[in-house]
Amino acid sequence: MAVHKKEEFTRKEQDLANFAKAMAHPARIAILKVLALRNECICGEIVGLLPLAQSTVSQHLKELKNAGLISGSIDGPRSCYCINWNAFEKFNSEFNSLFANLKVKNEKACC
Amino acid sequence: MAVHKKEEFTRKEQDLANFAKAMAHPARIAILKVLALRNECICGEIVGLLPLAQSTVSQHLKELKNAGLISGSIDGPRSCYCINWNAFEKFNSEFNSLFANLKVKNEKACC
């Protein structure tokens, strides 16, 4: 690749793409579901629910955290993750508005 | 990586992840915008609008097509792409329902 071209797109396009990338693995979607199912965010049992090694799950959690979709407090031998609903809402509405913007321009199917 | 683990998640999780992956690059989001702006799907000028080489744009188009987000008819020296609104709507609503499902379970912020 040599050079990154991603910076040459708009910030909004990059943000949406990053959000999408965070969702672009079934394991991470599964993790989000698990997090949502627990009202308490004692999330130690995530590893047991996924067909992945502990280190791999930890990596996915890190990516979700970097994307801002979850927040977590590490508390010694047990960590506590939960969904960052604010960020989630924000991205969801941005996604919807992207769809809406796309849709309004194009009424007739042409292919 | 050695082994693919993606197959071990639910079909729905995989589908959503694949959709997200298709959107996970700013170039592809930009392409979708361009496609939507044209009511006619004479889409030859996409290359000129992006900071990427022709072959790279062609690759991104291919990925969007594989993901089912666009459809295209190749017509000799010029090809004609446009957004596949059906697929788009489907994924959008699946995404929304995922969000809704996640949201309803979790009322209180815990982190």
Added chain:
DNA sequence: ATCATTTATCGTATATTTGCGATATAAGAT
């Protein structure tokens, strides 16, 4: 102080993605 438990990080292997130039392909124009 040592041990057990839990999670993060490191190192590493492999797969996939991104990007480009070169080339092939396909059709219209001359």
Added chain:
DNA sequence: ATCTTATATCGCAAATATACGATAAATGAT
């Protein structure tokens, strides 16, 4: 028939993602 134009595909290089085992770190229990 040849040239031009537009697009797809091939081949390659570099970057990133995925996955795991081993190890570190941090805390509670003994």
